[in-house]
Structure formats: C-alpha cells, structure tokens
Amino acid sequence: MNTLIAIIGLGILCLILEIFDARKAIIPIVVIGLLAVLGLDITEFNSPNAYYNNMIIVGKFSSAFSALFIILTIFLVSLGHKFYENHQTKISDFVAIKIFLLAGAVAMVSFGNLAMFFLGIEVLSIALYVLASSNRLSIKSNEAGLKYFLMGSFASGIILFGICLIYGAMGSFDVTEISELSRSAELPIWFPIGIVLVFIGMLFKIAAVPFHFWAPDVYEGSPALTTALMSTLAKVVAIATLYKLVKTMNADISPSFQLIIVIISIASMTVGNIMALRQVNVKRMLAFSGISHAGFMLMTLLSTVKSSGTLLYYTSAYALAGIAAFSVILYVCKTKENEDITNFQGLGKNNPLMAAILTASLLSMAGIPIFSGFFAKLFLFNQTIQAGFIALVIVAVINSIISVGYYFKLILAMYTKEPNEAKIPTPAVIYAVAVISIVLNIALGLFPSFVLDLLG
Amino acid sequence: MTNILNEIGIENYIFLSVILFCIGVFGVLYRRNAIIVFMSIEIMLNAVNLLFVAFSTYHQDAQGQVFVFFSMAVAAAEVAVGLAILVSIYRNLGSIDINNLKNLKG
Numbered sequence: 001m002n003t004l005i006a007i008i009g010l011g012i013l014c015l016i017l018e019i020f021d022a023r024k025a026i027i028p029i030v031v032i033g034l035l036a037v038l039g040l041d042i043t044e045f046n047s048p049n050a051y052y053n054n055m056i057i058v059g060k061f062s063s064a065f066s067a068l069f070i071i072l073t074i075f076l077v078s079l080g081h082k083f084y085e086n087h088q089t090k091i092s093d094f095v096a097i098k099i100f101l102l103a104g105a106v107a108m109v110s111f112g113n114l115a116m117f118f119l120g121i122e123v124l125s126i127a128l129y130v131l132a133s134s135n136r137l138s139i140k141s142n143e144a145g146l147k148y149f150l151m152g153s154f155a156s157g158i159i160l161f162g163i164c165l166i167y168g169a170m171g172s173f174d175v176t177e178i179s180e181l182s183r184s185a186e187l188p189i190w191f192p193i194g195i196v197l198v199f200i201g202m203l204f205k206i207a208a209v210p211f212h213f214w215a216p217d218v219y220e221g222s223p224a225l226t227t228a229l230m231s232t233l234a235k236v237v238a239i240a241t242l243y244k245l246v247k248t249m250n251a252d253i254s255p256s257f258q259l260i261i262v263i264i265s266i267a268s269m270t271v272g273n274i275m276a277l278r279q280v281n282v283k284r285m286l287a288f289s290g291i292s293h294a295g296f297m298l299m300t301l302l303s304t305v306k307s308s309g310t311l312l313y314y315t316s317a318y319a320l321a322g323i324a325a326f327s328v329i330l331y332v333c334k335t336k337e338n339e340d341i342t343n344f345q346g347l348g349k350n351n352p353l354m355a356a357i358l359t360a361s362l363l364s365m366a367g368i369p370i371f372s373g374f375f376a377k378l379f380l381f382n383q384t385i386q387a388g389f390i391a392l393v394i395v396a397v398i399n400s401i402i403s404v405g406y407y408f409k410l411i412l413a414m415y416t417k418e419p420n421e422a423k424i425p426t427p428a429v430i431y432a433v434a435v436i437s438i439v440l441n442i443a444l445g446l447f448p449s450f451v452l453d454l455l456g
Numbered sequence: 457m458t459n460i461l462n463e464i465g466i467e468n469y470i471f472l473s474v475i476l477f478c479i480g481v482f483g484v485l486y487r488r489n490a491i492i493v494f495m496s497i498e499i500m501l502n503a504v505n506l507l508f509v510a511f512s513t514y515h516q517d518a519q520g521q522v523f524v525f526f527s528m529a530v531a532a533a534e535v536a537v538g539l540a541i542l543v544s545i546y547r548n549l550g551s552i553d554i555n556n557l558k559n560l561k562g
Binding site: 119140143149 | 466470473477480481484490493497500501503504507508511514515517519520522523526527530533534537538540541542544545548549554557559560561
C-alpha cells in the first residue's frame with residue numbers, strides 16, 4: 001500500500017519538477033525515487049496486510065512482483081534519457097506516464113477486490129495507449145495507438161461484463177468472499193460465464209492465441225521504447241494478474257478448464273514461433289516471440305498451488321532478457337527508419353560488446369544454459385510434468401527448438417555479414433542498462449533458488 | 457424499487473444488457489468509421505453499467521452502484537485518449553476511416 005502511494009507521489013513530483021523548469025534533473029530524481037520505492041516495497045515483503053476493507057491485499061506475491069515491475073521501470077526510465085533526447089520539452093510527460101503506468105501495475109497485482117483489479121488494468125492500459133501513439137507525426141505510431149486502443153478497450157469491455165456477471169451471481173466484489181461463496185451451494189449460470197469473460201479479456205491483454213492478432217502490428221508501429229515496455233512490463237503484469245486471479249478465485253481448477261489452458265498454451269507457442277520464423281522486422285519478431293512466451297507462462301496456471309515461484313522466475317528471466325535486447329535495438333535503430341534485420345549486419349565487428357549482449361539475451365529467451373531462460377524453462381517443464389501434462393511439455397520442448405531458428409537468424413546477421421556503415425558511438429546509459437540487465441539475468445541463472453524460494 | 461424489479465425479473469435485465477452489449481460488439485467489428493466504433497465501445501460499457509445497477513438493486517447492495525461511477529470515469533478517460541489519437545490520425549491522413557490504416561502488415 002505504501003509502495004503504491006509512494007509511486008503516485010513520485011509521479012506527481014515528476015510533473016511538479018517541470019513547473020520549476022528542472023527537466024534535466026527529472027530522470028536522475030525519478031531513478032533515485034524508484035530505488036527508494038523499491039526499498040519500501042522490500043520492507044513490505046514480510047508483513048502481509050490488507051487495506052481499506054480488503055481493497056488492496058499486500059502479501060509476498062504482490063510485493064515480489066511489484067519489486068520486479070519497479071526494477072523494469074527503472075531500466076525503462078533510464079533508457080528514456082537518450083530516446084527522448086529530441087523531445088526535451090515533453091520529457092516529464094513521458095516519464096510521469098510511465099510512473100503512473102507502474103502504479104496501475106502495482107494495483108493490478110495487489111488487488112483484493114475486483115474494483116481495484118479493473119482500475120489497475122485501466123490505468124495501465126490508458127497509459128499504454130498514450131505511449132503507443134506518442135510519436136504523433138508518424139502515421140505508423142498513430143495506427144499502432146488506434147489499434148491498441150480499440151483492442152484494449154474492447155477487452156476492457158469484456159472484462160467489465162465478466163466482473164458484472166460475477167457480481168450478479170455473488171453480490172460482492174471481494175475476491176476472498178467470492179472464492180468462499182463459489183465453493184458452496186449451486187450457483188447461477190452467469191457465474192461461470194463471468195469467469196470465462198474475465199479470462200478471455202485477460203488473454204487479450206497477455207496476447208495469447210487466438211487473441212494475439214493485435215500484438216505484432218502494435219509492437220511494430222509503436223516507438224521502440226514503448227515496444228520494450230509492452231513486451232516486458234505490460235506482459236509480465238498481465239500474466240501475474242491472471243495468475244493471481246485464477247489462484248484466488250477458483251483454487252481447484254476443473255479438468256475442462258485445464259484442457260482449455262493446455263490448448264491455448266500449445267496454440268500460442270506454436271503460432272508465435274512459426275510466425276516469428278518469417279519476420280524481417282526485429283520488433284515484429286520479438287512480438288511473436290512474446291506470444292510464444294505467453295504460451296509458456298500460461299503453463300504455470302496448470303498447477304497454481306505451488307507454481308508462483310516458477311512464474312516469478314520465468315517472468316524475471318524473460319523480462320530482463322527483453323530489456324537487454326531492446327536496449328541494443330534502441331542503440332542500433334536510433335538513426336534508422338525501421339528495425340529490419342539488415343540494420344544489425346556487422347554489429348559483431350562494429351560494436352562487439354553490444355552484439356554480445358544481444359546474443360546473450362536472445363540465447364536466454366531461446367533457453368540455452370547458463371542464462372536464466374534455460375533454468376526458467378527447466379523448472380517450468382519439471383513442474384508441468386509433475387502436474388501430469390507430459391504431452392504439453394513435449395510440444396513446449398519442440399517449440400523451444402524451433403525458436404532457436406529465428407533467434408539465430410539475427411545472431412548470424414550480426415556476426416557473419418559485413419557492416420553497412422561506420423560505427424556509431426554508444427551512449428553510456430544504454431551501455432549501463434544493457435550490461436546490468438544481462439548481468440542480472442546471468443546471476444538469476446547462477447543462483448536460481450534465490451528467486452524460486454521467495455514465494456515458497 | 458424492489459417491486460418493479462420483482463415484476464420485471466432480473467433475467468430480463470440481463471437479456472437487455474446482453475443485447476446492448478452484442479450491438480456494441482458488432483458495431484466495433486463491422487463499422488469502419490472510427491467515431492462510430494468509439495460509440496459502439498461506449499454502448500458496450502454502458503450496457504454493463506445498466507446491468508451493474510440492476511444487480512445492485514437485486515442484491516440490495518450499494519457496491520454495484522459505486523462501481524458504475526468508477527467505470528464511467530474510466531470510460532471518459534479512455535475516450536479522451538482515443539479521441540486524441542483520432543485527432544492526430546486525422547491530421548496525418550485527412551480521414552478517420554479505419555480501412556485507410558494499413559501500413560502495418562506482415
């Protein structure tokens with residue numbers, strides 16, 4: 001709770017700093033402020049508590065995920081220093097929107113009431129609509145913004161209808177009360193319909209097949225930093241919220257619901273990977289890779305009782321690799337018109353460190369050992385086999401092998417082709433973010449138990 | 457209040473809301489003018505608001521009505537952002553037909 005208040009305070013401070021004409025100081029102050037908020041969040045880890053009639057429930061799950069979101073936001077805000085170089089007058093808006101987005105994200109994982117859940121989703125989504133279309137002179141960015149807006153508000157409408165039907169069946173918005181009531185007596189038919197509608201809406205938000213069609217267009221059209229935000233922070237938030245929702249609302253999942261999750265998970269992995277093979281735009285390729293990762297993350301829903309640690313580990317590994325990859329993409333494509341793979345040719349000769357970081361992050365996403373992506377997949381598969389879904393794990397392993405194909409397409413372009421142009425100097429901030437995130441990723445791979453055992 | 461609800465029956469309120477919601481969904485899917493698509497989204501959200509109020513009376517519980525205020529505020533914020541995006545599209549393209557937005561493909 002204090003974390004949420006502090007984040008909103010920081011966002012307002014950011015807007016006030018602009019009034020006092022301290023634009024240059026905004027990013028350093030916000031980064032320091034977010035580090036302080038991170039400390040505050042960690043102190044809340046061991047003191048579970050409920051606030052405002054169970055509106056917000058702070059526990060281990062919510063504070064661990066909030067810590068991950070705050071770390072990702074620190075990276076994304078620091079990358080903004082270079083990205084918004086030519087928009088100095090609007091810098092406070094961009095940073096403030098990101099902080100309010102973080103507030104929505106924290107509200108989403110610590111909800112105890114469906115009203116808070118809905119408000120969190122909306123705060124996050126509305127901030128993302130603005131960021132997606134923030135490059136207002138580019139028609140691509142406008143198109144991405146409109147598509148994201150239409151799909152997002154459509155999904156919000158479906159979620160809202162689902163919440164309404166659940167309320168109609170239960171007469172309450174409180175999730176613990178709903179889950180207690182749902183175990184007793186017979187329920188009106190609209191309760192399961194409501195659950196299904198909320199589930200569909202959340203699948204829209206995490207871009208799982210068959211609700212994924214907006215993702216590639218939106219990821220390609222948005223400014224690169226927003227794409228980084230969507231594919232790391234927004235995806236992780238949505239999947240964590242869906243996990244918490246499934247876990248608290250129906251603790252014992254029925255077999256038919258499990259079958260649906262298995263089918264969606266297999267479809268997401270396969271469609272995402274196969275479509276990614278034929279992409280030439282890196283942002284679009286990472287969008288499809290994100291769809292397939294959403295399929296992997298959905299596997300945690302099959303054993304909700306003990307898989308929260310695995311989910312935290314998988315999402316951290318994926319998001320840190322994503323941040324490292326996107327910081328290299330930001331550097332390479334800063335002066336380019338698009339993000340085609342040809343722009344990456346010869347990066348291995350021009351800038352070996354950046355090429356190595358991009359290689360490492362792609363290998364982590366593909367699941368090659370020493371990087372945490374491998375251990376994340378290992379623990380996830382192990383848990384899924386224990387839950388008794390061997391066929392799903394076999395499909396997932398085949399998909400991991402397919403995914404190596406398109407990640408290596410980019411790696412080969414970097415190392416085997418000749419560079420098109422002379423070396424561009426790298427800004428120190430991008431170096432720092434890329435190095436720190438990939439080091440964190442490898443550290444997670446070396447000491448997996450630190451994160452895995454956090455949630456017990 | 458309760459008498460009217462008893463006479464009409466909660467099911468009819470649900471049917472009405474579902475019909476309105478479906479009108480909104482089909483509007484989003486089939487209309488090509490962006491303004492009309494926005495209006496269809498509003499119909500979807502307002503159909504839900506209607507059902508919230510009906511359920512709130514049905515349960516004799518004020519929470520549902522409070523939720524309607526939240527969702528109305530959220531819908532207003534959403535449309536404000538959507539219209540701003542539309543304005544910048546109109547400046548770039550000179551039209552708000554969704555069919556003209558075909559730059560992103562692959």
